[in-house]
Amino acid sequence: xxxxxxxxxxxxxxxxxxxxxxxxxxxxxxxxxxxxxxxxxxxxxxxxxxxxxxxxxxxxxxxxxxxxxxxxxxxxxxxxxxxxxxxxxxxxxxxxxxxxxxxxxxxxxxxxxxxxxxxxxxxxxxxxxxxxxxxxxxxxxxxxxxxxxxxxxxxxxxxxxxxxxxxxxxxxxxxxxxxxxxxxxxxxxxxxxxxxxxxxxxxxxxxxxxxxxxxxxxxxxxxxxxxxxxxxxxxxxxxxxxxxxxxxxxxxxxxxxxxxxxxxxxxxxxxxxxxxxxxxxxxxxxxxxxxxxxxxxxxxxxxxxxxxxxxxxxxxxxxxxxxxxxxxxxxxxxxxxxxxxxxxxxxxxxxxxxxxxxxxxxxxxxxxxxxxxxxxxxxxxxxxxxx
Numbered sequence: 001x002x003x004x005x006x007x008x009x010x011x012x013x014x015x016x017x018x019x020x021x022x023x024x025x026x027x028x029x030x031x032x033x034x035x036x037x038x039x040x041x042x043x044x045x046x047x048x049x050x051x052x053x054x055x056x057x058x059x060x061x062x063x064x065x066x067x068x069x070x071x072x073x074x075x076x077x078x079x080x081x082x083x084x085x086x087x088x089x090x091x092x093x094x095x096x097x098x099x100x101x102x103x104x105x106x107x108x109x110x111x112x113x114x115x116x117x118x119x120x121x122x123x124x125x126x127x128x129x130x131x132x133x134x135x136x137x138x139x140x141x142x143x144x145x146x147x148x149x150x151x152x153x154x155x156x157x158x159x160x161x162x163x164x165x166x167x168x169x170x171x172x173x174x175x176x177x178x179x180x181x182x183x184x185x186x187x188x189x190x191x192x193x194x195x196x197x198x199x200x201x202x203x204x205x206x207x208x209x210x211x212x213x214x215x216x217x218x219x220x221x222x223x224x225x226x227x228x229x230x231x232x233x234x235x236x237x238x239x240x241x242x243x244x245x246x247x248x249x250x251x252x253x254x255x256x257x258x259x260x261x262x263x264x265x266x267x268x269x270x271x272x273x274x275x276x277x278x279x280x281x282x283x284x285x286x287x288x289x290x291x292x293x294x295x296x297x298x299x300x301x302x303x304x305x306x307x308x309x310x311x312x313x314x315x316x317x318x319x320x321x322x323x324x325x326x327x328x329x330x331x332x333x334x335x336x337x338x339x340x341x342x343x344x345x346x347x348x349x350x351x352x353x354x355x356x357x358x359x360x361x362x363x364x365x366x367x368x369x370x371x372x373x374x375x376x377x378x379x380x381x382x383x384x385x386x387x
Contacts, residue, residue, distance in 0.1 A: 004059070011061035014047075014054045018069035018076075021047040025076040026312075028354060044076055063097050063105075067114045070094055074121070075312055081356035091125050094118050099134050103143035115144055116154060123157045123164075124249075124320050127256070128367045130167035152207060152246040159199055160253050166192055170260055170371075178268060186268040193257045193264070194272070200250055200257075201278050207246070215243050216301075233342050236300040241310060248301050248321040251294045255324045258287040258294075259372050266375065291328050292336070298325040299342045306349060315350055319361050322346065327368035331376060 021043040028037040051069060054061055061069075074090040098106070098115065106115035119135065126133050134140055141158045150158065169189055173182045208215060219237040238244035265272050277290060298321045305314035326343050329336040343362070350358040 007059045007061070010054050010057065010059040011065040014050050014061050014069045015065050015072075017043070017047040017050040018072035022072040022076045025079040026354070028079065040076070040079070044073070044080075047073055047076075063101055064111055064114065066097055067094060067111075067118065070097075071114070071117065075316070078312070078316065078357050079354050081360070087357070088125075091122060095122060095133060095135075098122075103140045106144045107147050112144060112148065116151070119144075120153055120157060120317075123161070126164040127167065128320065128323070130164060130171055130367070132164040132168065136161045136164060152242055153249065156203060156246055156249060156253075159203055160196065162192065162196065163253065163256065166196075167256075167260070170263065174263070174267065183268050183270075186264050187270060190261060190264050190270055190272060193261050194275070197254060197257045197275065200254055204247075204250060205278065207243070211239065213239065215239055215247060218300075233338055234300060235303045236297065238301070238304050241305075241314060244301060244304050244314075245317045248298055248305070248318070251298050252321045252324045255291055255294050255298075255328060256368075258291045259328065259368075259375070262287050262375055263371070295325045295328040295336070296339055298322070299339045299346075302342070302346045306346065306353075315353070315355055315358075318346075318350075319358070322358075322362045323366050324368060326362050327366055327372050330369065331372065 021040070024037070024040040024043040028040040047069070051066075051073070054066075070090050070093055074087055074094075077087040077090060080086070098118070106112050122133065122135055126136065141161055145154065166189055169185070173185055173189075176182055216236045216238045218234045220234055238247070261272060264270055272287075275287065275290065302318060302322070305318050307314065322343060325339065329340045329343065333340060347358050347362055
């Protein structure tokens with residue numbers, strides 16, 4: 001269908017106001033205050049109004065323009081403090097646009113690039129919300145990538161597509177009385193989480209086989225924190241931002257699996273075969289021991305993601321890893337005081353960069369904290385049953 005001049009002007013207005021809003025938000029990052037600038041708020045509201053008017057007019061812009069505009073508004077939203085209702089509204093709008101047009105539309109060209117850019121955000125949000133979506137169906141996993149090779153992150157997301165469904169099931173069976181039927185369901189879920197852990201191990205082995213050098217190595221950095229324990233915390237440095245993003249999400253998914261397995265074992269009195277981790281020579285420890293190590297690796301990775309040259313991409317990819325690491329850390333605040341200090345220092349730095357929503361995402365509206373703290377009734381953090 002050809003576009004009229006009026007259609008083109010409407011689409012241009014929607015995209016240009018969204019770009020202006022993002023530009024003003026980025027410019028306001030230079031302010032170290034907790035409130036965004038007046039101009040950034042005004043331009044954001046103007047862009048939202050332009051979007052609303054376009055969607056209710058007879059000249060609704062093409063999905064390409066709508067998706068580009070929403071991407072700008074979503075990035076701008078990260079720089080506003082407090083809860084993320086606006087970001088949620090934008091991601092819901094993206095989902096509706098994609099689903100309405102079907103997976104075949106996003107196989108090639110600009111639309112494929114937009115889809116590939118939004119897919120991590122939407123699939124990670126499904127994990128945070130513990131709610132599967134259309135993106136977790138086979139058609140949406142395969143059809144958009146029929147003419148291109150998915151990146152490491154995209155293949156990882158496809159491999160872990162069952163996670164939101166499993167998390168939703170966890171909430172359902174934990175809200176019900178323990179009976180034979182739920183114990184049977186829990187046992188099946190235990191197998192699925194263990195299978196996913198093995199699958200994530202295989203993903204790492206395959207990814208490493210494509211490289212001639214290790215994906216990351218330790219590096220001591222002077223973070224300018226004075227004589228604090230966090231200042232001497234070793235950091236991990238990666239061979240690329242793509243691998244850093246992928247591996248921190250692999251570790252996050254593994255952490256989710258390990259902690260949910262512990263919940264199943266404790267709640268339903270299930271037995272679980274000790275895990276053999278191909279990346280850890282000291283096998284034989286508990287799931288909580290492995291969780292501690294993964295949490296530490298995530299914390300050690302944040303400085304790489306927060307380099308200035310990563311712009312918004314690095315910090316935006318840190319939300320889920322930081323949420324998961326913080327939820328594990330506060331299970332034992334004394335034993336993990338160094339890691340928690342690093343996380344809080346990272347959040348402070350993100351806020352100073354203008355990403356004012358991060359304290360809310362990590363500390364206040366963390367979707368994992370209130371579920372995993374139930375483990376404190378069963379364990380002390382050395383992995384032994386609590387007395």
